[in-house]
Amino acid sequence: MQVFSADDVHRLLDYPSLVEALRAAHAADRMPLSRSSVMGELPDETNKFVSLVAWAAGDVIAVKLVGVFPSNLALTPPEPSVQGLVTLFHGATGRPLMAADGAAMTFRKTAADSALGVDLLARHDAEVLLIVGSGGLAPHVALAHTAVRPSIREILIWNRTAKRADDTAAGLLAEGLPVRSVTDLDAAVARADIISCVTMSTSPLVKGALLKPGTHVDLIGAYLPDMREADDDVVRRAHVFVDTRNGCDHSGEIAEPILRGLLTLDSIEGDLFDLCTGRHPGRTAPDAITMYKNVGGGHLDLFTARHLGVIAETAPHRVAP
Incomplete structure (x- = not known):
């Protein structure tokens, strides 16, 4: 059985190849059987422990065990808020194949998921990327999005705590990226061509009224029904897409608009399977506003772990950007 540290994962899983691996997996149009559960110690507990299982029949089984502990960032020294393991098993025999650092796998998988959404939905001439939030995922989003949109000439970072955005x-x-921190979120939203949100916010940060025509809004952080990164005006103005329809209504970005009658599951235009197979063409007009909710799921961990195993065998000394 192979074991991959965080450094191994970041070294091997470069964003261009991982995005292409996710594209190919979705183009094959075979959804693995997936199940997940989220546990908290108390009803109002902010710390969560998530288990996800995905099984591609006759191929591989992926199991992710990961904790989400937001207060870890305030520890001395700080620790990642996401920690755990991703394991891979032989789909026909159950033999263990690999174990990998869960935080590194989650960062890489999540950023590549949204980067694939950017490649399918954002304008090809997008120049300004705004990242809302500056946790551990933010640098990965910058690296992944610039990998699929080399047209990006400016990256803006906003965070409630300005020093963290500065850092x-x-x-x-x-690392050579054209980036600066900003303090005026509304002004940055109005300028951006691509907006990626990586926060734990429970109230909307991005105002849809400020979006210029052609903007792509990439929402990553809100994974619970009471979390929200974009307001109802974003939903009203946007063509809405998700990475997966499975469980997408567990996110506040989808659940709250459904409750208010602004959205239905049927009015979601497509997911990554629709986009990568060509069932949906993606962006259909330069001025269209698109919204992409990155829901995640065990199938994406499976696709990522499977790709890591292939890369490790074919290019063991590969260095990822």
Whole structure:
């Protein structure tokens, strides 16, 4: 059985190849059997523990065990808010094949998921990327999105705590990306061609009234029904897409608009299977506003872990950006 540390995962899973692996997996149009559960110690507990299982018949089984502990970032020294393991088993015999660092796998998988959405839905001439939030995922979103949209000439980072935005921008600047932190979120929203939200917000941050024509809104953080990153005006103005329809209404970005009659599950225009198979053409007009809800799911962990195994066998010394 192979074991991959966080450094191994980041070294091997470069974003261009991972995005293409996810595209190919969705184009094959075979959804693995997937189940997930979320547990908290108390009803109002912010810490959560998530287990996800996905089984591609005759191929592989992926199991992810991951904790989400937001207060970890305030520890001394800080620890990642997402920690755990992703494991892969032989789909026909159950033999263990690999185990990998769960935080690194989650960062890479989640960023590549949204980058595939960007590649399918954002304008090809997009120049300004706004990242709302500056947790551990934010740098990965910047790297993944610029991998699929080399047209990006400016990256803006906003966070409620300005110093954290400054620190994230400084780290990306050191990697050669054209990035700066900003303090006026509304002004940044009005300028952006692509907006990616990576927060734990329970109230909307992105105002749909401020979006310019052609904007792509990528919503990653709100994974519970009481969480929200974009307001109802975003839903009203946008063509709405999700990465997966399975469980998408568990997110506040979809659940609240449904409750208010602004959206139905049938009015969601497509998911990654629809987009990657060509059943939906994606962006249909330069001025269209698109919204993409990154729901996640065990099938994406399976696709990512399977790709890691292939890469490890064929290019063991590969260095990922």
